[in-house]
Amino acid sequence: MELKNIILEKEGKIAIVTISRPKALNALNSETLTELDYVLDQIEDDNEVLAVILTGAGEKSFVAGADISEMKDKNVIEGRKFGILGNKVFRRLELLEKPVIAAVNGFALGGGCEISMACDIRIASTKALFGQPEVGLGITPGFGGTQRLTRLVGMGMAKQLIFTAKNIKADEALRIGLVNKVVEPEELMDTAKKLANTIANNAPIAVKLSKQAINRGIQCDIDTALSFESEAFGECFSTEDQKDAMTAFVEKRKPEGFKNR
Ligand code: DAK
Numbered sequence: 505m506e507l508k509n510i511i512l513e514k515e516g517k518i519a520i521v522t523i524s525r526p527k528a529l530n531a532l533n534s535e536t537l538t539e540l541d542y543v544l545d546q547i548e549d550d551n552e553v554l555a556v557i558l559t560g561a562g563e564k565s566f567v568a569g570a571d572i573s574e575m576k577d578k579n580v581i582e583g584r585k586f587g588i589l590g591n592k593v594f595r596r597l598e599l600l601e602k603p604v605i606a607a608v609n610g611f612a613l614g615g616g617c618e619i620s621m622a623c624d625i626r627i628a629s630t631k632a633l634f635g636q637p638e639v640g641l642g643i644t645p646g647f648g649g650t651q652r653l654t655r656l657v658g659m660g661m662a663k664q665l666i667f668t669a670k671n672i673k674a675d676e677a678l679r680i681g682l683v684n685k686v687v688e689p690e691e692l693m694d695t696a697k698k699l700a701n702t703i704a705n706n707a708p709i710a711v712k713l714s715k716q717a718i719n720r721g722i723q724c725d726i727d728t729a730l731s732f733e734s735e736a737f738g739e740c741f742s743t744e745d746q747k748d749a750m751t752a753f754v755e756k757r758k759p760e761g762f763k764n765r
Contacts, residue, residue, distance in 0.1 A: 509536040511561070512543050517554040517704035518697060519547050524561035529568035532615050534586060536571075541593045544600060551764065554704035554711075556600065557696045558623055559607040560616075563689065566606070566632065569614030570647070590615065590647045594622040599719065601712045603703050607696040608632040609689065613671065618645060621652035624715065626682065627696050628674040629689040634682060635671030655722060657681050707745040708764040 511522040521543055523530045547553050560566035570590065578586060597604055597619070606612075606623035612634045620626050620634075628634075636649045644650065645666060654662040657680045665672065674686045687695045703711060713736035721729030740746045744765045752759040 505539065505542045507539050507543070509533075510539045510543055512546065514550075514553065515697065516701070517552065518557060518700045519550070519553045519555075520557045520559070521547075522559050522561050523567055526562055528571060528573070529565035529611060530560040530562070530616070531568045531571040532590065532619070533571035533574045534589060537589050537593050541589075541596065544593070544596050547602065548600065554602060554708050554764070555700035556602055556604045557607050557693075557700055558597070558604055558619070559693070559696070560609055563610065563631070565610040565616075566608045566612045567616030567619055568611045569616050569637070572641070587646050594619060594647050598622040601715070602708075603700075603711060603715060605696050605700055607692050608634075608674075608683065609692055613637055614645065614649075615647045618647040618649045618652065621656060621682075622648060625684050625699065626677075627685050627687065627692065627699065628677060628683040629692045630674050630686055631689050632674040632677070632683075632686075633671045634674075634677045635669065636666045637669045637671070639666065640669040653682075705762075707740075707743070707749065707762045709743050709745060710740055713739055 509523065509525045511524055513520045521540070523532070523536060525531060525533070525536060547556055575583070575586065603625070604623040606620040606626045608620050608626055608628040610629070610631055610633065612620050612632055614637055617634050617636055636645050636653065638645045638649070650662070650666065653665065661680050674683065677683045678686045685695065717732045717736040720732045745762045749759045749762070
């Protein structure tokens with residue numbers, strides 16, 4: 505597939521996905537979502553990639569939401585189709601078997617805030633702005649905002665952000681737990697890459713299973729959740745990486761590096 509709105513790069517063990525639609529501040533239209541779906545296929549199939557960074561092109565915007573020009577004339581069926589596509593891609597991102605870091609460089613509004621929340625970790629630049637402006641456009645958040653924002657920041661704060669449609673700056677996003685860290689714009693990509701490399705240098709299967717246990721467990725009661733954890737923990741003992749790392753510890757030497765096996 506020819507990519508018009510997404511740039512996919514690889515740096516060692518990291519894939520960097522850049523959403524690039526400068527004329528619309530990287531807003532997500534159907535074409536971009538379809539390309540993103542395709543790029544996730546590539547990343548999924550690439551055994552060298554152990555962590556992913558998602559960012560927006562330029563200095564102004566991460567993703568300024570779903571594309572309003574494309575959405576404005578949609579009928580109910582087209583609107584539903586668009587929603588299904590977006591939700592499918594966002595859920596794939598969330599469930600990807602590799603950790604995904606959002607490097608939020610500017611506007612993260614509506615679908616932009618929502619796509620950042622489908623990532624595992626969010627690093628924001630001091631210029632980032634977050635918000636769910638949908639009710640000001642006559643719609644509800646449609647790409648998971650009512651659910652993922654609530655899980656991240658709690659019901660009261662999620663309701664305030666969604667009902668008021670007001671944007672918040674990076675420092676407030678950090679205070680309420682929407683982002684993990686805020687850095688100067690020029691430090692954003694280096695910080696995200698450093699974090700991605702730290703993760704990529706750990707045992708990939710253990711990272712993958714931890715992600716699965718967290719994602720599944722957050723949706724159920726503690727006993728069911730802990731059974732997911734036990735399952736993940738047990739599975740690690742079938743891996744060479746667990747055997748090598750624990751043997752290295754007992755032999756008081758550094759492990760040789762994880763093999764993803
Ligand atoms: N869509 C399309 N074009 C956009 C856009 C967007 N979301 N945001 C910006 N642009 C375009 C502008 O129209 C403008 O285009 P030209 O006029 O140059 O052709 C260009 O980007 C530059 O924007 P501005 O001139 O407005 O730049 P400013 O710096 O003055 O303002 C801004 C930047 C981000 C504050 C402003 O552009 C803005 O308020 N943009 C809209 C932000 C927004 O409301 N985003 C949320 C969209 S609603 C669904 C699932 C999900 C969703 C919907 C349905 N289903 C389940 C069906 C999601 C909804 C959303 O995300």
